[in-house]
Amino acid sequence: MKENALLENISRYIHLTPEEISVFESFWKEKTLKKGDSLLRNGEICRYDSYVISGALKAFYINAESGNEEILFFAVADWWASDLDSFSRQKPSIYNIQAIEDTKVLQIGYHSFQKLLLEIPSLERYFRLILEGYLGALQKRIIYSNIYDAEYRYYDFLKTYPNIVSKVPQYLIASYLGVSAEFISRIRKKNNPS
Incomplete structure (x- = not known):
């Protein structure tokens, strides 16, 4: 069952009983996206x-001014991908989420999510811890964008997210960091002259 990966993730934070696991599994549906979906x-x-x-x-x-994509975040295996504000308030999203490559996700609907939290209250703690980690990463990104130069941010990104670097094209990483793809090419050439 595909829920096993999610259950393994959850088990790093909280313990679910076999009965809770059975209830938990009934709430999720698998969705497959092709590249570009x-x-x-x-x-x-x-x-x-x-x-x-x-x-x-x-x-x-x-x-709206440049017509360019501004990357907000990436999500790879064992990560979450949602517009938290849109999901929690059930209001329109201000951004897009798209597959960079063929992707499989497990999904839970808003009303099912609320019901799941009522049926398994310990999941409140799990999702709070996930949200705290996300907010910490967001705070770090804001601080680093204001304090450090682009080269430092690039190397920090490589060190912090090696699993993303191996899956995401350089131009998207450049957009995430707020620099041009040419800038990243220059940094790479400077440190790896051939």
Whole structure:
């Protein structure tokens, strides 16, 4: 069962009884996305929270002035991919989530998620810990963007997210870091002259 990866993730934070596991598994549905398929589009309500089983996704906003994609985050196996604000408030999303490669996710709908938390209260703790980790990473990104130069941010990204670097094209990493793909090429050439 594909839920095993998610249950392994959960077991790092909390313990579920066999009865709770049985209830938990009944709430999730698997979805397959081909490369380029959308998980969520700007203006849609995020009706599902999605856990990535395999593949890679990008969340992005289209800059109205330049028309360029501004990468907000990536999600690879063992990560979550949702617009948290849209999902929790059931209001339209302001960004898009799209598959970078063929991707499989486990999904739970908003109302099912609320019911699941009532049936298995310990999951409140799990999702709080996941959210704390996400918020910590977001705070770090904001601080690093304001304090460190692009080269430092690039090397920190490589060190912090090696599993993303192996799946995501360089130009998307550049967008995430707020630099050009040419800038990253220059950094790489400077440190790996051939």
